[in-house]
Structure formats: structure tokens, C-alpha cells
Amino acid sequence: MVDRLLFDGTVVLYVLGTGGFLAFLLLDRPKVARAARAITMAGFAVHSASLVARYVGDRVSPTASLLEALSFFAWAIVGASIVFQSRYRMPVLGAFATPLAAMLLLVASTSGGAAPPPSSVPGVWLPIHVGLVFLGDALLALAACAGLMYILQERTLKAKRGGWVTRRFPSLEVLDAVNVRSLTIGFLLLTLGLLSGGVIARFASGAITWWEPTVVFSILTWVLYAVLLHGRVTVGWRGHRAAVLAIAGFVAVLVTLVGVGLFRVGGHTV
Amino acid sequence: MTLVLLGLNHTTASVEVRERLAVPEDRLPAVLASLNGLPEVEEVCALSTCNRVEVILAVETAAGAEEAVRRLLEWQGVEPTLVESALYRLEEAAVARHLFRVASGLDSLVLGEPQILGQVKEAYAAALRARTAGPRLSRLFHTVFRVAKRIRTETGLGAQAVSVGHAAVALARRIFDDLTTKRVLVLGAGEMAEITARHLAASGVRDVTVASRSAERARALAMALGGRTVPYEALAQAVGEADIVVASTGSPTPIVHAGMVADLMRARRQKPLFFIDIAVPRNVDPHVHDLANVYLYDIDDLKAVVEEGRSHRQREAGRAERIVEEEVEAFVRGVRTREVVPTIVALRRRFEAIRRAELARMAAALRDLTPEQRKAVERLTEGMLGKLLHAPTATLKRLAEEAEGSLYADALATLFELERAADAPRRRGAVSESPAEAAPAPIAARRGQTA
Numbered sequence: 001m002v003d004r005l006l007f008d009g010t011v012v013l014y015v016l017g018t019g020g021f022l023a024f025l026l027l028d029r030p031k032v033a034r035a036a037r038a039i040t041m042a043g044f045a046v047h048s049a050s051l052v053a054r055y056v057g058d059r060v061s062p063t064a065s066l067l068e069a070l071s072f073f074a075w076a077i078v079g080a081s082i083v084f085q086s087r088y089r090m091p092v093l094g095a096f097a098t099p100l101a102a103m104l105l106l107v108a109s110t111s112g113g114a115a116p117p118p119s120s121v122p123g124v125w126l127p128i129h130v131g132l133v134f135l136g137d138a139l140l141a142l143a144a145c146a147g148l149m150y151i152l153q154e155r156t157l158k159a160k161r162g163g164w165v166t167r168r169f170p171s172l173e174v175l176d177a178v179n180v181r182s183l184t185i186g187f188l189l190l191t192l193g194l195l196s197g198g199v200i201a202r203f204a205s206g207a208i209t210w211w212e213p214t215v216v217f218s219i220l221t222w223v224l225y226a227v228l229l230h231g232r233v234t235v236g237w238r239g240h241r242a243a244v245l246a247i248a249g250f251v252a253v254l255v256t257l258v259g260v261g262l263f264r265v266g267g268h269t270v
Numbered sequence: 271m272t273l274v275l276l277g278l279n280h281t282t283a284s285v286e287v288r289e290r291l292a293v294p295e296d297r298l299p300a301v302l303a304s305l306n307g308l309p310e311v312e313e314v315c316a317l318s319t320c321n322r323v324e325v326i327l328a329v330e331t332a333a334g335a336e337e338a339v340r341r342l343l344e345w346q347g348v349e350p351t352l353v354e355s356a357l358y359r360l361e362e363a364a365v366a367r368h369l370f371r372v373a374s375g376l377d378s379l380v381l382g383e384p385q386i387l388g389q390v391k392e393a394y395a396a397a398l399r400a401r402t403a404g405p406r407l408s409r410l411f412h413t414v415f416r417v418a419k420r421i422r423t424e425t426g427l428g429a430q431a432v433s434v435g436h437a438a439v440a441l442a443r444r445i446f447d448d449l450t451t452k453r454v455l456v457l458g459a460g461e462m463a464e465i466t467a468r469h470l471a472a473s474g475v476r477d478v479t480v481a482s483r484s485a486e487r488a489r490a491l492a493m494a495l496g497g498r499t500v501p502y503e504a505l506a507q508a509v510g511e512a513d514i515v516v517a518s519t520g521s522p523t524p525i526v527h528a529g530m531v532a533d534l535m536r537a538r539r540q541k542p543l544f545f546i547d548i549a550v551p552r553n554v555d556p557h558v559h560d561l562a563n564v565y566l567y568d569i570d571d572l573k574a575v576v577e578e579g580r581s582h583r584q585r586e587a588g589r590a591e592r593i594v595e596e597e598v599e600a601f602v603r604g605v606r607t608r609e610v611v612p613t614i615v616a617l618r619r620r621f622e623a624i625r626r627a628e629l630a631r632m633a634a635a636l637r638d639l640t641p642e643q644r645k646a647v648e649r650l651t652e653g654m655l656g657k658l659l660h661a662p663t664a665t666l667k668r669l670a671e672e673a674e675g676s677l678y679a680d681a682l683a684t685l686f687e688l689e690r691a692a693d694a695p696r697r698r699g700a701v702s703e704s705p706a707e708a709a710p711a712p713i714a715a716r717r718g719q720t721a
Contacts, residue, residue, distance in 0.1 A: 236539025
């Protein structure tokens with residue numbers, strides 16, 4: 001039950017952190033941002049402990065059920081956002097990443113832990129596949145957050161208004177840089193994750209089941225991001241268009257994850 | 271010793287009066303030194319900007335400040351009658367409050383403008399260089415800087431653009447991250463262009479190019495800004511290579527067109543471009559703003575940003591004033607606590623002297639003690655003193671924060687016949703943070719006045 005306690009503690013801290021970041025957006029007090037960040041980091045520490053307790057104590061890997069997977073996904077988002085926040089000195093990123101993580105955990109806690117399906121996949125491959133995919137998705141989530149902020153900041157500039165909230169946002173240049181950085185790393189991880197999925201499919205059934213919804217959606221998402229990255233590198237897409245596509249890509253990720261996971265179609269539990 | 275501030279500012283005196291009283295920078299050390307030479311003046315600092323002339327003094331008696339101002343007027347050749355009605359005179363806590371407000375821009379013509387803090391810092395640095403700032407002023411100014419910084423970080427007072435130039439920089443910062451790597455193109459070589467370019471340069475822009483119909487004026491402005499010129503005919507190419515374009519030519523029709531910029535944006539792979547069009551009539555086609563990754567602000571847009579900033583600053587000013595009051599209270603408490611320090615020091619000395627005298631008197635009787643026993647006697651008597659003095663010391667320090675605290679100090683001094691004035695030697699030009707050393711002797715001084 002320790003892990004349940006840690007999980008609930010994490011949810012509480014993320015919700016508190018969300019409240020803190022929202023207060024920062026409204027009040028513009030650096031102290032509030034620092035407090036929200038400290039609460040989120042505490043939540044991240046408790047979250048890490050909960051994942052470890054779950055894995056070491058109960059031998060339940062992050063691949064076991066939707067609850068486990070979403071929790072790991074939220075953990076990766078918060079972890080990546082903490083890194084990006086200090087790397088680009090933009091506390092406001094937390095105002096997007098922490099609520100997202102809190103929401104994922106709340107969704108996860110209502111779904112409950114299901115027993116893992118019997119699997120013929122050799123031990124190490126499944127965690128590698130799921131871990132890579134979710135780390136990649138977490139970075140793509142950050143790219144979407146940066147994209148959303150970019151669009152809001154750009155709208156303020158185009159509308160020639162002061163922008164009470166966007167005043168706290170970093171410059172368009174920084175937001176675009178965060179977008180491209182998280183996109184590149186996220187896409188790389190996602191690619192490796194999908195490849196490892198292919199390996200698993202070969203082991204499990206001897207062939208890849210292409211028509212499975214998760215597989216179809218994953219490949220569609222991958223293609224979307226591939227087009228976006230290609231556009232950035234060769235045509236020089238940036239700014240607005242890149243931001244919109246990053247958000248669209250992440251919506252596709254969410255559809256793949258939550259939609260397919262919730263309805264449990266096909267061999268994927270998630 | 272008392273803190274006194276005498277001065278006049280943009281609300282009390284006309285510019286004719288202010289400019290006559292203003293102390294030029296090169297004369298400041300001499301003025302400070304001569305003011306400090308007055309017998310009553312312990313420490314002095316002078317703040318002279320285009321909007322205010324103020325002298326901050328630590329004086330033995332308040333009359334010393336009058337003398338200092340009389341001398342200052344004399345040197346500047348200003349008749350006292352001219353400034354009499356404009357002059358304000360503040361003491362102690364009011365000095366702190368005034369300087370807190372000045373340094374944070376609350377007392378400025380343009381509410382919340384940021385330059386004044388630098389000017390206050392420079393005034394204090396000048397006093398330090400002239401060795402006319404001692405412990406009193408150092409403590410005061412360090413508090414002033416801390417409070418100004420606190421107001422800056424805790425309120426939005428200083429975060430708003432106060433002029434068109436500031437607004438341009440603030441907008442540039444919302445588009446670009448690091449201005450030091452950006453290129454600014456100045457079109458036209460007028461005064462407005464120069465002011466805006468200077469604001470950008472002050473924010474880190476290093477790469478400045480100037481294009482003007484008059485090659486000569488372009489060269490002059492490029493020299494002034496540390497940049498280079500580009501031929502006016504190669505305008506399109508220059509715009510394509512710039513990140514920020516400041517336009518202020520006298521052209522009656524737009525010189526930068528939307529079609530031209532659209533082509534340039536393709537060539538530069540959509541790298542963002544920021545136009546600051548301060549020319550009237552406008553130099554840049556307004557439709558340029560509709561292009562992706564291009565931002566165009568004309569003079570009215572910039573003025574609107576400043577106007578919006580002004581109303582925001584006014585809201586924040588209330589919060590800043592509350593911080594000022596809070597800090598003034600803390601300052602007064604600090605001063606009062608320090609005021610009783612000489613009494614405490616004197617009390618301890620007196621008791622220690624008695625202890626030594628008594629031990630000396632008993633020397634014969636204690637002669638046969640072993641070294642260990644002697645040490646025990648020392649410790650015993652010291653311990654007794656410490657225990658006896660602990661409660662009165664702690665209580666006095668606590669009571670000192672109240673207005674009547676000095677009454678208790680006076681009572682102690684009378685009861686134990688303490689000589690406190692001698693414990694606070696006059697120190698000049700020495701900066702000391704140690705309370706025992708830096709403490710003034712206000713009660714003794716006050717008595718001196720009445721005697």
C-alpha cells in the first residue's frame with residue numbers, strides 16, 4: 001500500500017503545483033513561480049519513489065496497465081519539463097507541463113490497475129519498447145506546450161496588446177528553440193521505441209500486425225512528426241506553422257495512447 | 271547625530287532653479303569635501319540629476335544642515351530667496367522613506383523609470399570615493415538599494431516600458447532571446463532613429479548598420495553607434511540581412527513594401543523580422559504586419575504600449591508604497607535598536623570594571639589559591655555577571671524597538687552612572703558595519719543640545 005500512498009501524494013503535489021503555476025500566471029510574482037516549481041519537484045521525487053516502489057516492491061513494471069503507463073508518462077513529462085525549465089530559464093513551462101501531468105495521473109487513478117496480459121515477449125524488450133515510446137511522447141508533449149505558448153505569445157504581438165499572461169512567457173525565439181529541441185529528441189526516442197515494438201512483434205507472433213489500431217495510429221503520428229521535422233530542416237518551417245504542427249502531433253499521440261488504451265483494442269494494453 | 275535630507279525636485283522647483291543648483295559631475299568631489307569640512311557635518315552625499323538636487327547629511331545637530339545648504343547655495347551662486355519655497359527638509363525616518371521612494375522611481379517624473387536607481391548608486395559611489403560617506407550613510411544607502419531591488423522584484427513597477435525606446439526594446443525581447451547576436455538596421459539618420467537605436471544598443475545589440483539618403487549623416491550616426499553604413503540603394507538586401515529594422519526616414523511614401531518583405535522572408539527561411547516604424551508619415555507598409563513571422567509596430571503602437579504600461583505602473587505603485595512603509599518601520603526599529611547599543615556596552619564595561627576591582631582588592635586573600643582554583647574564581651565571577659546582565663540586556667534590546675525604548679536606556683544610564691558618549695568615538699570616512707563601532711550616541715547628543 002506504500003506505493004498507493006506515494007501515488008496519491010504525487011497527485012496532491014502535482015495538483016498543488018498546478019495551482020501555484022496558475023497563480024504565477026495571474027499574479028506575476030517570481031516567488032510564486034519558485035514555490036510552484038519546488039512543489040512540482042517534490043512531487044517528482046515522490047513520483048519517482050512511487051515508481052520504484054511499484055517496480056521493486058510489487059514487481060509491476062510501467063508496462064503492466066494503463067495506470068502504470070500513464071503514471072510513467074506523467075513522470076517523464078515532469079522530469080523533462082524540469083530539465084527544460086532550468087536549461088532555458090523559463091519557469092512558465094511548468095504552468096503547462098505540471099497540469100498535464102496532474103491530469104494524466106487523475107485519469108490513470110480512475111482507470112485502476114489491471115493485471116498484465118500473459119505475454120510471450122522476452123523480459124527486457126517490453127520495458128524498453130514502452131519506456132522509449134513514453135519518453136519520446138513526453139518530449140513531444142513539451143514541444144506541444146512550447147508550441148501553445150508560441151502561438152499565444154505570437155497572437156499578443158500580432159494583436160499589439162500588452163498581454164497580461166504572455167508577459168511571463170519567454171521570447172518567441174526561445175519557445176521555437178525549445179520546440180525544435182524537444183521535437184528532435186522526442187522524435188528520435190519515438191522512432192527507436194517503434195522499432196523496438198517491431199522487434200517485439202517479431203518475437204511474439206512472428207509478424208507485425210499492421211492493422212492493429214495502436215500500430216496504425218503510432219505510424220500515423222510518426223509520419224506527422226517526420227513531415228514536421230523534415231519541413232523544419234529543409235523548407236525552414238518555423239514559428240507558427242511548426243507550433244501548430246507540434247500541437248497537432250501531440251493530439252495524435254494522445255489519441256493513440258488514451259483512446260486505444262482505454263478501449264483495449266488489439267494486443268496492446270496501452 | 272541626525273540624518274537630514276535637503277533638496278528640491280521637479281515638483282517643487284522649476285527647471286531654471288534646478289539647473290542653477292545642479293552640481294556638475296566634475297565638481298562633485300570638491301563640493302562633497304567642502305561640505306564635509308563643516309564642523310557640524312559628519313557625513314555627506316549629494317544626488318544631482320536633471321529632476322532633483324538633494325543633499326543627504328549625517329549631522330551633529332540639525333543646525334549643521336542649514337549651514338551646509340547655505341554654503342552650497344553660496345558656491346553655486348544661488349540667492350537663498352530663490353530656492354527657499356522649493357526646498358524640502360526631512361529628518362531621520364523621513365529621509366529613509368524619501369530615498370526608498372526616489373530609488374524605486376516612485377518620486378520620478380515618469381513613475382517607475384529605472385534610471386534613477388543607477389543615479390542614486392552613482393551618488394553614493396561618488397561620496398565613497400570622496401570619503402565623505404561614513405557608517406551612517408553607508409547603512410542608509412545599502413538599505414535603500416535593497417528596498418529598491420525588493421520593489422523591482424516584488425512589484426511590476428519597474429517592469430514596464432516608460433518610453434517609446436523602452437517599448438521597442440521590450441517588444442524586441444519578446445521576439446528575440448539574445449539581442450547581442452541580432453543585427454539592427456537603422457533607416458534614416460534622424461534623432462528619433464538614434465534614440466531608439468541607442469536603447470537597443472544599451473540592451474546588448476552590437477551589430478548596427480545605418481542606411482540613409484544622406485551618406486554623410488549615415489556615416490555620422492554609424493560612428494556614434496559604433497556601427498557601419500550600407501548604401502541606401504541596397505535597402506532591400508540590408509532589410510533581408512537584419513533582425514530588427516528601425517525606420518525613421520522623411521520619405522512621404524512607404525519605402526518598405528509587403529511584397530518586398532514577403533520575398534525576403536522566403537529567402538531568409540522565415541527568420542523573424544521586427545520593424546519599428548517611428549517615421550511620420552510611415553516608412554513601412556502596414557500590410558507587412560500581416561506576414562508570418564514579421565512584426566511591425568508604428569509610433570502609435572509603441573505609444574499605446576507605453577500608455578498601457580503607465581496604467582499598470584500606477585496600479586503597482588500602491589503596492590510599492592506599502593513596501594516602502596514596511597521598510598521604513600523596519601529601518602526605524604533598526605535605528606532604535608542600535609541606539610541602545612552604547613548603553614549596553616557601557617553597562618557591561620562598568621560591571622566588568624567592578625569585578626576586576628573587587629578581585630584586585632581580594633588579591634591578598636586569594637594569593638594561596640592553585641591555578642585551577644584561581645580559574646574557578648574567574649569563571650564564577652564572570653558567570654555571575656553574565657547571568658545578572660542577561661535579562662536587562664535582552665529586555666532593553668527588545669524594548670528598544672518601541673518608541674519609548676530610549677527611556678529605559680536613559681534610566682539604566684542614570685541608575686548605573688554610565689558614561690556613554692565616550693564609548694562612541696567619532697569616526698570619519700570609515701565604513702564599518704559593526705554595530706558597536708558604528709553606533710552613534712544619540713542620547714548624549716540630545717542632552718548636549720538641551721544643555
